[in-house]
Amino acid sequence: MEGFLQAFNRLSPHTDAARHDLLGCLRSRSFEKGDCLLRSGAICRNLYFLDSGLVKTCFTTSDKEFIMRFFPENNLFTVLDSFTTQAPTFYEIVALEPTTVTCIEQAELEVLCRKHHCTETAFRKLLAFATVNMMKRISEMLEENATERYKHFLKDQGALLQRISLGDLANYLGITQVSLSRIRSKK
Amino acid sequence: MEGFLQAFNRLSPHTDAARHDLLGCLRSRSFEKGDCLLRSGAICRNLYFLDSGLVKTCFTTSDKEFIMRFFPENNLFTVLDSFTTQAPTFYEIVALEPTTVTCIEQAELEVLCRKHHCTETAFRKLLAFATVNMMKRISEMLEENATERYKHFLKDQGALLQRISLGDLANYLGITQVSLSRIRSKK
C-alpha cells in the first residue's frame, strides 16, 4: 500500500485527510504468472500500482496478440480507455511473473478526486505523463522501422529483455517473431 | 472565446468564478494557411481551442514529415508532451487552412487548476480522452496494415479527406505517398 501512496504523493503532495481516505480505498492482490488481472470484454475498474512482478497490457484479434506496454514494479498502470469510459474493453492485463499489486476502484478514485483537490491533481498528472509516453510510442512507430524500434527498446527498456519472451517483444514491436529473430541475427 | 469556455464547461460544469477567471485568461489568435502555431525546438505554452480552420501536429526528421493528428474546428488541442513538461519539443503545430484559435497559457491554466477544482477536473477529463484516442492510434498501428489503416481513416475521419493533401494523409498513416496512391488505386 505504501508504494501506491508514495506514488500519488509524489505526483501531488497529499494532505493528511486525503492520504487517509486514499489508504482506506486501497486493496492488495496477488496473481500467478499467466493470470489475467483484466479480461477482454470486461470493464477495467481498477487503477493499479505494481508492488512486484511484471505485467503486459495487450489485445488479441484473430489469434494474433499485440502488446501495448509492459509494466514492471513501481509503476502505476491501468487500461486507460476502459478506466476512463467504464465501458467494456478488448484490452487485457496479464501477469508475466508472480505479481502483487495495490489497487483502487475507479468509482472510489472519482469520489476522492471530487473530495480532495490534491488527489485529482495527482491523477491529472499521472494522465499527463501517460500521454507523453503514448506520444513517444506513436512517434516511434511512425518514424522507425522494425530494426530501429528493436534497438530503441533495448536502449529504453533493455533491462526487461531478460524477463520477457522474444515472442512478447515481437508482439510489442508489431512484427512477427520470425522477423524479430531475423533482426537479432543481423547485427 | 465562447467555444473554449463551453468545451471546458462540458467536461466539468464550471462555477461562475471559475468561468470568469478562465475567460480572463483566454486570448484569440489567427493564422494563415501554412503558419506555425508551434515551432520545433520551442516550448508549447498554450492549450488551444480551434474556433475555425484545421491544423496538424507533426514532426520532421531528415526531411521526412510524420503527422500525429489532425484537429478540425471545435477541438481542444496542444502538444501534450511539451505542454506537460514545459520542455522544448520536436513537434510542430501547422495550420492547414486559415485558422482562428482561442488559447490559454500553461502557467495560467496551472494556476486555475489549483484555484478551481472544476477547472482541474475538466483538464483531467480532457487528458483522459486524449489517452483514449492515443490508445486507439497505437492499437491500429500495431494491428492494421497500411490498407486497413487507410480504410479506417476514411471511416473515422473521412470528412477530412477533402481538406487535406494525400501527402499529409500518407504522413499520418506512416507510409509514403507513392504507397498510398497504390492503395487507393487498388479498390
Add this chain to the structure above:
DNA sequence: ATGATTATTTATCATTTGTAAAAAGAACCC
C-alpha cells in the same frame, strides 16, 4: 490563357516484412 509550381499517379526495382514449415535449443516432468 500561359507558364510555373505543386500534387498525384504510374512504373520499375530493391528491401523489408509476413507466412508456413521445419529444425534446433531450452526448460520441465517423470
Add this chain to the structure above:
DNA sequence: GGGTTCTTTTTACAAATGATAAATAATCAT
C-alpha cells in the same frame, strides 16, 4: 536419461512497402 512441451532460429517463398524517376493532373500567379 528420455520424452514432452515451449521457445527460438532458420529456410524458402510470397506480399507489402520503400526508393527513385518519370508522366499526368491540378493549382496558382501573373
